[in-house]
Each structure stands twice: as C-alpha cells, then as structure tokens.
Amino acid sequence: MEKQPTMAVLTEIKDKNEQARFGSIHRFCEELEQYGSERGLFVYVTSPSLYLQRLGYQRSNGAWSKQDVPPANVIYNRLHSRSSEHSPAFAELLTRLAEEGGVMFNRRFLHKWEVHGYIERHRHLRPYLPKTSLWNDPGELEAFLSAFPAVFLKPIHGSQGRGILRLERQNGGIGLRRSTAAASATIDQPIDVFVSALWQQTTAPMIIQQGLELRSLDSRPVDFRFLCHRTRHNAWRVTSAVARAASPDQFVANLARGGELLAVNAVLQEWYPKSVAFQQKQLLKEIALEAAAALALEADGMYGELGIDLAVDIHDHPWIIEVNSKPSKHVEMVPAAKTIRPSAKAIVNYSLTLIEEKE
Amino acid sequence: MTYTLVIDEQTTGTVVLPASLPLAGQTMAAFGSLFVPCRIVSSASLTNEAVIAHDVARRLRIPFAAEVHVFLTDEAVHFGPLVGIFTAGFTTSPNRPVGTRSLFFAKLLAQQKQVGGFAFLFGAPHIDWNNGMVNGYFYTERGWERHLVPLPTAVYNRLPNRRIENAQPFHTITETLQTRYGIPVFNGHFFNKADIYRRLSTHPQVKPYLPATAAHITAKTIEQFLHRYAEAYIKPADGSLGRGIYHLAKKSGAYECRFREEHGDVKTLTFPTAMAVWHHLLAAAPLHRCVIQQAIPLLTVRGRPVDFRVHTNKDGQNAWQVSAMAAKIAGKESLTTHIRSGGTVKTLEEIFPDPGERQALISRLCDAALTLSRCLEETLDAFIGEIGFDFGIDRDGNVWMFEANSKPGRSIFHHPKLKEADEQTVRLPLAYAIHLSKTAITAPEALWP
Numbered sequence: 001m002e003k004q005p006t007m008a009v010l011t012e013i014k015d016k017n018e019q020a021r022f023g024s025i026h027r028f029c030e031e032l033e034q035y036g037s038e039r040g041l042f043v044y045v046t047s048p049s050l051y052l053q054r055l056g057y058q059r060s061n062g063a064w065s066k067q068d069v070p071p072a073n074v075i076y077n078r079l080h081s082r083s084s085e086h087s088p089a090f091a092e093l094l095t096r097l098a099e100e101g102g103v104m105f106n107r108r109f110l111h112k113w114e115v116h117g118y119i120e121r122h123r124h125l126r127p128y129l130p131k132t133s134l135w136n137d138p139g140e141l142e143a144f145l146s147a148f149p150a151v152f153l154k155p156i157h158g159s160q161g162r163g164i165l166r167l168e169r170q171n172g173g174i175g176l177r178r179s180t181a182a183a184s185a186t187i188d189q190p191i192d193v194f195v196s197a198l199w200q201q202t203t204a205p206m207i208i209q210q211g212l213e214l215r216s217l218d219s220r221p222v223d224f225r226f227l228c229h230r231t232r233h234n235a236w237r238v239t240s241a242v243a244r245a246a247s248p249d250q251f252v253a254n255l256a257r258g259g260e261l262l263a264v265n266a267v268l269q270e271w272y273p274k275s276v277a278f279q280q281k282q283l284l285k286e287i288a289l290e291a292a293a294a295l296a297l298e299a300d301g302m303y304g305e306l307g308i309d310l311a312v313d314i315h316d317h318p319w320i321i322e323v324n325s326k327p328s329k330h331v332e333m334v335p336a337a338k339t340i341r342p343s344a345k346a347i348v349n350y351s352l353t354l355i356e357e358k359e
Numbered sequence: 360m361t362y363t364l365v366i367d368e369q370t371t372g373t374v375v376l377p378a379s380l381p382l383a384g385q386t387m388a389a390f391g392s393l394f395v396p397c398r399i400v401s402s403a404s405l406t407n408e409a410v411i412a413h414d415v416a417r418r419l420r421i422p423f424a425a426e427v428h429v430f431l432t433d434e435a436v437h438f439g440p441l442v443g444i445f446t447a448g449f450t451t452s453p454n455r456p457v458g459t460r461s462l463f464f465a466k467l468l469a470q471q472k473q474v475g476g477f478a479f480l481f482g483a484p485h486i487d488w489n490n491g492m493v494n495g496y497f498y499t500e501r502g503w504e505r506h507l508v509p510l511p512t513a514v515y516n517r518l519p520n521r522r523i524e525n526a527q528p529f530h531t532i533t534e535t536l537q538t539r540y541g542i543p544v545f546n547g548h549f550f551n552k553a554d555i556y557r558r559l560s561t562h563p564q565v566k567p568y569l570p571a572t573a574a575h576i577t578a579k580t581i582e583q584f585l586h587r588y589a590e591a592y593i594k595p596a597d598g599s600l601g602r603g604i605y606h607l608a609k610k611s612g613a614y615e616c617r618f619r620e621e622h623g624d625v626k627t628l629t630f631p632t633a634m635a636v637w638h639h640l641l642a643a644a645p646l647h648r649c650v651i652q653q654a655i656p657l658l659t660v661r662g663r664p665v666d667f668r669v670h671t672n673k674d675g676q677n678a679w680q681v682s683a684m685a686a687k688i689a690g691k692e693s694l695t696t697h698i699r700s701g702g703t704v705k706t707l708e709e710i711f712p713d714p715g716e717r718q719a720l721i722s723r724l725c726d727a728a729l730t731l732s733r734c735l736e737e738t739l740d741a742f743i744g745e746i747g748f749d750f751g752i753d754r755d756g757n758v759w760m761f762e763a764n765s766k767p768g769r770s771i772f773h774h775p776k777l778k779e780a781d782e783q784t785v786r787l788p789l790a791y792a793i794h795l796s797k798t799a800i801t802a803p804e805a806l807w808p
Contacts, residue, residue: 123469124462127502233704234773279452286455286462297775316454317502357703
C-alpha cells in the first residue's frame with residue numbers, strides 16, 4: 001500500500017500531565033489536523049528532538065497523544081525561538097529529512113536586514129522599500145538623521161515591535177521614543193554626542209530605516225498585514241489581510257504592543273473614496289505577493305507562508321515595512337469554533353502540492 | 360556602450376560629447392521625434408559622459424538624467440533610445456496605472472536601467488498627435504511618474520489580448536506610428552496557429568518540426584488523421600493555455616473523444632463513426648476556428664509525458680537567442696501539458712540528470728527554436744522580438760513544434776532555478792528595441808526595404 005502523505009508541524013511543545021500544548025499555534029494545529037484529515041494528509045506535531053526519536057503528537061478523539069510516527073514528507077517549521085533553529089537537534093533533523101527525501105518549508109527566521117537585501121534585488125520593488133542600512137558605523141545614523149525628519153532603529157532579529165527606537169531631530173537635540181515606553185524623551189545633546197552614546201549602549205545588531213509619515217486613524221499610525229501562502233508553480237496568494245492601528249500611546253501597530261485590529265476596507269474607505277480605496281487595496285495586495293515571491297526566490301531554503309507588513313504614507317505611496325517568516329496566527333479574524341482558517345487550508349494544500357510535485 | 364547623461368544647469372545651447380565620438384558637423388540634438396538646434400562640441404576631458412545644457416534638455420523633453428546610448432547621423436546627435444511600451448486598459452490610479460498588470464510592467468521598465476536609455480508605458484489616450492508628444496508612464500526609483508516626451512524611437516507592443524489588438528483604433532495607431540512616423544513597432548500581432556502553420560510548411564528547413572495540421576475540419580479530415588496517426592488533437596486556432604482542446608483516438612474501430620469539462624474533470628465519449636464525432640464537436644466547439652493536429656507520442660519521464668517551453672528573443676545585435684527553457688510534466692489526467700491543467704514545471708537539470716542526455720536534448724531544442732524563429736521572422740512581414748515555443752520530443756528523439764506564441768505567457772519561468780532566464784526574457788526586448796531604434800535613426804533603409 002502506498003504510504004499516506006504526511007506533514008509534521010515542528011514547534012515547541014509543553015507536555016504537562018499528559019496535556020500537550022503547542023503554545024500560540026495550538027488551535028491552529030487542530031485546524032491543520034482537521035483539514036488535513038479531510039484532504040488525506042496525515043498531520044502530526046513534533047519538535048526537533050522528538051522527530052529524531054520518531055515521536056510526535058497525533059490527534060484522536062480531540063486529544064493529542066505522543067505516538068510513534070512515520071517520517072514526514074513535508075515539515076512545516078513553526079519553531080518560535082531562533083535558538084531552536086540553531087540547536088544540534090535541528091541540524092540533525094535537516095540531515096535526517098534530506099536522507100529520507102522530505103522537504104521543509106519556512107526553513108528559518110529571516111532577519112530584517114537580509115529581507116531588505118533580498119527584496120532590493122528585485123528592482124521594481126525598490127520604490128516601495130524605505131531606505132535602510134545596517135547600523136555598523138555610528139556616522140551612518142547621523143547621515144540618516146540629516147537626510148530624513150525621522151529615523152527608526154530596529155533590532156534585526158526583533159519581532160512583535162520590540163526594541164524599536166524612533167529618533168527625530170528637534171531644535172538642536174533629539175526626540176527619542178522607544179516602542180516599549182509610552183512617553184517620548186527629548187535629549188538635549190548635540191547629535192554626534194547622542195549618537196555615539198547610543199552606539200556604545202547598543203549590543204544587538206540594528207538596521208536604520210527612513211522614518212515615514214504614515215497615514216493614520218485618529219493620529220494612530222496604521223499598518224497592514226497580508227498573510228501570503230504559496231500555491232502551485234511558485235505562485236502566491238493572499239489568504240488574509242488586516243489593518244492594525246497603533247495604540248494611542250505607541251508608534252508601532254503590532255498587536256503585542258496594543259495595536260487594534262481593523263478591516264482593511266474599513267480603513268481604506270475612511271481615507272479614500274470607494275474607487276481609490278479599491279485601487280489602493282489591490283496595489284497593497286499585489287506588492288505583498290511580489291515581495292513574497294521575491295523573498296521565496298532569493299532566500300535559501302523553501303518558504304510557503306510569509307506575513308508581509310505594509311503601510312501607506314500621507315502621499316498615498318505604499319511601503320513594505322517588514323516581512324515575517326513565522327507570521328502570527330492572531331491576525332486572521334478569530335475563527336468561530338469548529339471552523340478552519342484559510343491559512344490552515346493553505347498550509348495543508350501547499351504541503352500536498354509539494355508532495356505531488358516531488359513524485 | 361552607454362554614456363552618463365549630465366544635465367548642466369550652468370551652460371545654455373550646448374551639448375558636449377567625449378572626443379571618442381566621431382562628430383561630423385552635426386547641428387542638432389535629438390530625443391525621440393524632437394530635434395533642437397544647438398552647438399555640438401567634443402571634449403577630450405570627457406570619457407563616458409555626455410553633457411547637455413539644461414535648456415537643450417528641457418526643449419528636448421528629456422525627463423531626467425540617465426545612462427543613454429548616443430546615435431549619430433549627419434545632422435544630429437540622438438540621445439536614447441526612447442522606447443514606448445504600448446498597451447491598453449489604463450486605470451485612473453496613478454500608483455496602479457494598468458491595474459493588475461502594473462507590477463508586471465514595473466518589472467519590465469525597471470530593466471531599462473540595465474540596458475540604457477528610456478522606456479515608458481503608454482496607451483492610445485496618451486498620444487498628442489498634433490504636437491507629436493506622449494504623456495507616458497515612467498517607472499523610477501520613486502515609483503510611477505508621468506512625463507511628457509516626444510514620440511518614441513521604437514514601440515514594443517504589449518496589447519493584452521487578441522480582441523483588443525484587432526480593434527480598429529489600436530490597429531490604426533501602431534500602423535500610423537510605423538508607416539507615417541517610421542517608428543518600428545515590434546511584436547505587433549498574436550500569431551494564428553493555422554496561419555503560422557501555412558507559412559512555415561513552405562519552408563523545407565522547418566517542415567520536419569511541424570506535426571500535420573489542417574484547418575478545415577470535416578468528418579473526412581478526422582477520419583484521415585486518425586487513420587494516419589491513430590491520435591489527434593483539435594484545438595482553437597488562436598487560443599492558448601490548453602483551453603478547449605479535444606483529444607481524439609481510434610481504438611478498435613471506435614472513435615474516442617477526451618476533453619476537460621468546465622469544472623475541470625476529464626470526460627471521455629465514444630462514437631461509432633468519424634461523422635458522429637464531427638457532429639458532436641460541431642455542437643460543442645467553434646470548429647471553424649479550430650485546427651486538427653497529429654498527436655505525437657511524447658517522451659515520458661516516470662511514465663508521464665513531457666513537453667518543453669523554449670523562449671527565444673532578438674538581442675541587441677538583432678540575432679535570435681534562446682533565453683529560457685523549461686519542461687512541463689503532465690499531471691495525472693492531463694490532455695496536454697499546459698500548466699493550467701495541473702502539470703508541473705521542472706528545469707531540464709531536474710528531469711534529465713544525465714549531462715550527456717540533457718545536452719543532446721538541449722542542443723536539439725535550441726536548433727529547432729532558432730531555426731523556427733528565423734523562418735518565422737522571414738515569412739512574417741513584421742518585427743518580432745520574442746517567440747515562445749511549445750515543443751515535444753517523440754520517442755525517437757525528434758523535435759516537434761506544437762505552438763509558437765508571439766506574446767508568450769511567463770508564469771512558467773517563476774521557477775526558482777529559472778530566475779536568470781526570466782530576467783533575460785524581460786531584458787532582451789529592451790535590448791532589441793535599442794537595435795531597432797539605432798537602425799531606424801542611422802540606417803532606416805535597412806528596416807524598410
């Protein structure tokens with residue numbers, strides 16, 4: 001008998017008193033399993049070390065239990081810590097997978113600086129990329145501060161809006177806001193003194209990015225998250241799109257920083273007449289798809305799911321803000337019980353496509 | 360070679376060129392269809408810069424400084440080329456001027472930087488015939504921009520479909536640009552299968568690549584084809600993408616007809632006579648717009664038939680090049696290997712791991728593609744910049760041409776390993792436009808014999 005097509009979700013697992021929990025994607029794994037069984041795809045959840053022992057969590061009668069599992073044809077990498085991807089177990093898993101003829105998608109976290117580099121190789125996307133540099137010399141920040149009214153410093157490995165600094169020239173000094181603090185501070189220092197002090201304090205690698213005058217709702221900056229999935233023949237499609245407005249005391253719209261989830265159409269129609277809103281939405285969607293395809297083409301390894309963050313400035317120009325290779329599942333409008341999110345279906349379908357193309 | 364155009368805000372009425380350019384008393388600068396009298400001088404201190412006074416640049420309507428080619432005639436120094444990409448379906452959105460195709464054209468226009476000169480997108484409403492100007496869409500590092508420029512030096516026809524192309528206003532526009540203004544228009548027309556076949560079949564060199572094809576389908580032609588070849592296809596003469604294709608076979612005296620239903624399932628019907636098949640088809644398909652074609656027993660990989668997509672382009676030297684190549688493996692239940700119907704795109708490296716076998720196939724496919732490109736160009740009285748071929752290889756290793764498309768789709772080249780090839784197919788039409796521009800400016804008699 002032919003072996004049943006099999007997909008493993010790779011993630012961090014907590015197992016207390018025989019109750020396995022898969023963190024923020026627990027519910028999502030149930031949807032994957034449910035839709036997978038409808039489509040004839042066997043889905044189990046595992047971690048790098050469990051996989052090496054041929055163990056995984058299988059669902060039956062609504063409960064997950066640890067079982068012996070067959071090798072996976074496809075592994076969907078949802079490890080949420082970068083260090084898990086650098087563990088010896090992960091490296092061993094990759095070797096094992098290659099020997100068994102399986103494939104992994106969403107090979108690893110992509111950091112902000114490489115993402116910028118990959119997309120920039122596609123010339124036609126450059127108008128939508130804010131000017132960005134790796135901060136490897138204090139002078140570079142001064143140059144940005146004199147070129148742009150506002151500048152962002154972002155940790156290249158940061159996520160969920162953590163550790164972002166917004167700098168602004170203010171009559172001789174610098175206005176400084178941190179994404180983790182509610183208030184802004186004004187620092188009365190010459191720019192070069194301030195910059196070299198900041199450089200001394202900074203340990204994590206950062207990118208410098210041109211600040212943008214984003215369109216806002218009630219003075220709360222807005223961004224858009226397009227969740228994109230790969231289909232057949234290297235094509236991509238948008239499975240969900242939401243707008244996020246920053247919390248009133250924040251400059252980043254991430255939900256983890258108190259951002260509010262809104263419908264894309266509602267936001268765009270607040271800004272534009274209907275026909276313009278339509279064009280803008282299509283354009284955002286098309287840019288998201290091009291950016292996803294560009295990244296998948298340039299980055300090593302395979303990618304089947306990407307979260308593309310976009311924003312629109314006050315001149316109505318769209319911008320690619322960042323790309324997340326382990327996009328949060330909370331941006332999809334919360335599903336009613338027993339329903340399956342489009343992204344879960346997309347992951348199952350893509351896995352089946354990979355298996356079929358491998359034949 | 361290209362020169363960096365420098366717009367000089369200090370001087371007026373002058374163009375300064377590197378001494379390496381052989382000047383011969385030219386008295387004008389030109390850009391597209393515009394000429395402006397000015398002083399043209401040489402400077403030994405310039406190597407790859409061309410300095411143009413701001414008033415001359417403004418009067419020539421040069422939209423911005425760029426890397427340019429310089430073409431010399433007896434009278435004028437031309438900066439260019441100025442390539443117009445002609446299409447239809449414009450929206451009112453400045454950020455999305457041609458709807459869903461906007462980023463596709465952005466990608467095409469962004470390649471202009473690689474080859475030098477200017478390229479812009481325009482449609483019928485943007486031409487001001489009275490003043491010989493076009494309000495074109497340029498794609499710069501800032502995104503889409505409008506600039507009023509002279510008529511272009513070459514036009515790349517990218518009308519989206521056959522229906523629009525045949526509509527009178529569009530036909531007249533490309534015709535007028537070419538005949539009245541001497542602006543070469545390339546990729547003027549979608550090919551018609553029957554017409555292509557008729558033209559090519561008179562060429563002894565390419566005849567062996569052509570499966571037997573007939574245009575007027577009667578019960579008798581069906582009978583003849585199935586008698587001679589056992590299997591045949593009926594397909595729309597002007598369609599592509601594998602839609603509306605019927606597969607016919609004669610099996611133990613009965614006539615079998617397979618086709619894909621609208622919702623995607625493959626259906627098989629059996630008929631006792633060729634006449635019965637014909638009657639069925641007459642009701643189901645626009646037979647007067649179809650051709651019947653000999654089916655070729657295709658090379659298979661792991662039991663599945665494979666066909667090949669080979670893309671050729673004219674390059675900057677006016678020579679045909681094979682710019683991209685991919686294989687398509689049929690899905691489990693496929694009528695043809697058109698990827699819409701569920702086949703898989705692979706590189707030749709992926710399906711022919713043996714380098715000797717692969718090289719032999721590649722060289723056969725290249726020979727066929729280049730020979731056919733040259734012959735097609737010869738038989739058609741038009742400038743053709745690119746052709747997409749669908750080829751099959753039979754079990755004896757012979758190459759067969761199933762289709763030649765003058766406006767081939769490109770989704771097949773989204774395969775990660777075909778990235779370079781994909782870029783080539785976007786860049787080469789612009790390179791060819793440079794050749795056409797240069798020839799139209801410096802040696803028009805070579806273009807219009």
